[in-house]
Amino acid sequence: MKKIIFILSLLFFVKSFSQTHRFIYELQIKSNTQIPKTNMVLDIDKEYVKFYDYDFIKNDSLSKKTGHNYQTNTQTDQLILRKINTFENKAFHDNMFDYFVINSKDEMIWKIDNDTKKVGEYTLQKATTNFGGRNWTAWFCPSIPFQEGPYKFRGLPGLIFQLSDDKNNFEYSLVKSTNLNETFDTSNFLETHYGIKPVSVNLKQFYKVKLDYYHDPVSEMRNNLKNGGTIIINGSKITSQEQLDQQRKFVQENIKKYYYPIELDKAIPYPN
Structure with a gap:
């Protein structure tokens, strides 16, 4: 696993001041086709948890710098919005010239094991669950007080650092963390798709x-x-x-x- 770029003590210090806690995961999807590794963003603010492709941030930054409207589509189809501390998800899907949102409640039953391992200075604990027709193993950090993780995965007593299914078709690894002083606005590319409002289906x-x-x-x-x-x-x-x-x-x-x-x-x- 790549070195995780954040300092634990700093995370706690800024928690009450920071508006958005941002965690970057590297996602590797193994399939019959060549799918490159993708960086994904987990944003946690006072009200919401959001998960989306990092490319949206890059295009958003370019648009603000140049004044041009740079756009992109998701490469992973894993666009998620939920209220913090709930399992109630909104999953967004872009489809040609349309944009859809599907609401679902995705509560997970975790089995927490006694197995632990060290990743850098962090002690991770193992947990397993079945979700979406796949068996999953998560390694979470009890000392990071966010019960969140990539995609819809949440509910463990600590932040998920690593996550994979038993066939290793989907593998998430935490690679970076930062704190933003303001709540990051995703309304242009997540809650809407560059002006296209989602149709609820x-x-x-x-x-x-x-x-x-x-x-x-x-x-x-x-x-x-x-x-x-x-x-x-x-x-x-x-x-x-x-x-x-x-x-x-x-x-x-x-x-x-x-x-x-x-x-x-x-x-x-x-x-x-």
Whole structure:
């Protein structure tokens, strides 16, 4: 594990003054495709806990410096907002030109073991749980008084430093911490997606949106072709329905290839 960049005594000293406690996790996702390591942000303030891709911060900083509106989409589909000290999550999902939010209560039952280990100057304790159809192991630090962790994981008597499922498909490691003097504003990219307000849906409604697109991802192109319009994909001109069908199959294959849900019990039921 990389060296964790924060000083424990400083963390306690600034706790009453700092508005946002920020923890950076390195996320490694192992799948059939090459997914690069991603830095994720856990922000804890007086009212809310937020979890999102670090790239949002980089683009937000560029926008403020230059006056241009730099935008990005999540690479992990792990955008979470919840009130502090609760299991009630809002999970945000960007989808083409739409933005959705799904509310859920995700209480976890942890089994805390006596196993401990040292990481630098910190003593971590082991805990396990089953969540989202995966078995998880967490190493938390009882001396860091935040009952929080990456994604939806929380409820342990200390901050989660390391987290992984039993197949090591998802691995989170705490790599950095800092304290911000003001509550960090995420409203431009989390609570809304660059001006697009989220549509509240349930899981069934979200499935329908995703499956409708999967079954016909080229519907607009098809209508354009029927009306005599020009379609160019990757520099190639599409002139027939057969070519468009090939493109449809290509898109469908890629949707399934790059879909790797963290919660298996809520996975979108794409056809085999």
